[in-house]
Amino acid sequence: MVLLPLLCLLPVLVFSTSTLNPTIKPRVTIEKDGSISVYVHNEVSVQSVDIQVTILKPFQLYNFVADFNKVTSEWWIKTPVNNLEDVESFELAVFYYYHVENNHQPQRKMYTETILVNQETGLQPQPHQISKREVTVLFDDFNGNQLNMNNWMYEVTASGGGTFTADRFGENFLQNGKLDVKGQWGSCTASFNNGCYRTGSNIPPIMSSKIISKVKISHGRVEVLAKIPVGDWIWPGIWLLPPDGGTGVYGGWPNSGEIDIMESRGNKNLKDVQGHIQGVKQTLSTIHFGNGRPNHRQHGHWKLKTDGSTWADDYHLYAVDWTQDHIKCTVDGNPVLDWKTPPEGYWKHENFSGNNLWAKGGPDAPFDGQYDLILNVAVGGTGGYFPDGWNNGADGKPWKDSSSTAMSDFWNNRSKWQHTWHGDDVAMKVKYVKMVQYN
Numbered sequence: 001m002v003l004l005p006l007l008c009l010l011p012v013l014v015f016s017t018s019t020l021n022p023t024i025k026p027r028v029t030i031e032k033d034g035s036i037s038v039y040v041h042n043e044v045s046v047q048s049v050d051i052q053v054t055i056l057k058p059f060q061l062y063n064f065v066a067d068f069n070k071v072t073s074e075w076w077i078k079t080p081v082n083n084l085e086d087v088e089s090f091e092l093a094v095f096y097y098y099h100v101e102n103n104h105q106p107q108r109k110m111y112t113e114t115i116l117v118n119q120e121t122g123l124q125p126q127p128h129q130i131s132k133r134e135v136t137v138l139f140d141d142f143n144g145n146q147l148n149m150n151n152w153m154y155e156v157t158a159s160g161g162g163t164f165t166a167d168r169f170g171e172n173f174l175q176n177g178k179l180d181v182k183g184q185w186g187s188c189t190a191s192f193n194n195g196c197y198r199t200g201s202n203i204p205p206i207m208s209s210k211i212i213s214k215v216k217i218s219h220g221r222v223e224v225l226a227k228i229p230v231g232d233w234i235w236p237g238i239w240l241l242p243p244d245g246g247t248g249v250y251g252g253w254p255n256s257g258e259i260d261i262m263e264s265r266g267n268k269n270l271k272d273v274q275g276h277i278q279g280v281k282q283t284l285s286t287i288h289f290g291n292g293r294p295n296h297r298q299h300g301h302w303k304l305k306t307d308g309s310t311w312a313d314d315y316h317l318y319a320v321d322w323t324q325d326h327i328k329c330t331v332d333g334n335p336v337l338d339w340k341t342p343p344e345g346y347w348k349h350e351n352f353s354g355n356n357l358w359a360k361g362g363p364d365a366p367f368d369g370q371y372d373l374i375l376n377v378a379v380g381g382t383g384g385y386f387p388d389g390w391n392n393g394a395d396g397k398p399w400k401d402s403s404s405t406a407m408s409d410f411w412n413n414r415s416k417w418q419h420t421w422h423g424d425d426v427a428m429k430v431k432y433v434k435m436v437q438y439n
């Protein structure tokens with residue numbers, strides 16, 4: 001059995017895990033001066049608490065070690081003064097570490113809650129009056145040793161969506177230069193693009209993963225706290241797509257839409273033909289739709305990291321707020337794509353002629369159907385996401401989009417990119433996922 005020497009390259013999704021679950025429910029008060037205090041009742045097993053308060057709009061992130069108040073038997077932190085004027089609600093995330101007695105590793109756990117702020121009555125929080133119009137349909141902080149299959153499906157396929165990846169959550173998969181997904185992995189979830197069987201140099205050189213939420217939403221909020229990958233030609237995605245690869249009420253992709261909350265390119269030195277930075281300092285948010293593939297339309301925007309770091313250096317909150325009126329994608333609460341539904345509808349807005357595919361839908365059709373949340377990491381591809389003309393510094397682009405052997409070119413030229421891949425830095429790490437349906 002010849003294993004192609006590819007298995008060292010695993011841009012996979014890595015989830016935070018912990019095994020014990022003391023229950024905490026923080027008590028929150030907001031002082032007149034705008035500071036926020038968070039109290040957590042003591043649990044015997046909690047040895048130390050690291051309270052991280054995430055506030056959306058305005059976004060600020062604080063990371064404190066809490067003090068223990070013996071009188072009230074609570075762990076307690078107080079944030080510096082915030083400007084909470086016009087803030088209707090904020091998201092509170094409490095991370096805490098604790099040790100159990102017998103020399104276990106410290107465990108990490110997280111609690112989140114939406115706190116509504118009442119502007120009339122002196123900024124008191126209204127933690128138990130969360131609007132009935134919002135229902136959290138999925139919350140997963142990957143607090144277990146394996147993926148919760150009640151929440152997720154995963155792809156078993158070599159199709160890679162046209163990239164140089166094959167998707168399977170874990171496990172080795174290559175044998176004898178053949179990749180028979182049906183035989184070697186069991187069931188195959190996507191047969192297009194040779195997804196179930198490949199041979200020789202057409203074998204995707206990278207194993208990756210794609211997971212798909214079992215719940216769907218239509219108008220709602222999605223939040224993913226993630227650390228994105230770094231490494232040349234790595235393409236992570238956090239996105240919403242109608243079920244079965246984009247087939248929604250208005251037909252196959254792109255007729256029923258797609259919302260990309262976060263896409264990036266893991267390259268550190270990539271620039272487009274105009275010399276603009278296009279690598280891991282950029283996060284992109286894009287909507288896709290259209291009237292058949294030839295009439296594919298997209299509207300996107302990006303956010304450039306300007307403080308010298310990259311988006312891959314730390315965890316960031318990638319989110320979308322999707323209503324009939326708008327699709328707002330944010331990172332850490334700051335807008336990336338702030339898109340308003342065209343008042344005349346998408347058909348007119350794009351000057352499409354003929355029968356309006358979306359006539360029977362709502363005012364924001366095709367963005368009014370049920371979508372899955374997808375988290376995945378892909379690599380390369382020939383569809384134009386990494387254009388040939390862009391500048392990648394000394395290493396260049398190790399394949400041409402027009403090449404009939406693009407996958408094997410990529411692998412044969414690995415000396416040009418492999419040195420930019422370091423351990424788990426090529427993985428997308430996800431701390432939590434939250435999907436909230438608006439009713």
Ligand SMILES: *[C@@H]1O[C@H](CO)[C@@H](O)[C@H](O)[C@H]1NC(C)=O
Binds near residue numbers: 349350351
């Ligand atoms: C649609 O047509 C109008 C009027 O000709 C034009 O201003 C507009 O840019 C067009 N929109 C698109 C998306 O092509």
Ligand SMILES: *[C@@H]1O[C@H](CO)[C@@H](O)[C@H](O)[C@H]1NC(C)=O
Binds near residue numbers: 408412
């Ligand atoms: C990459 O490797 C192939 C050999 O598989 C070679 O033909 C090709 O020119 C190389 N470079 C690029 C930029 O494609």
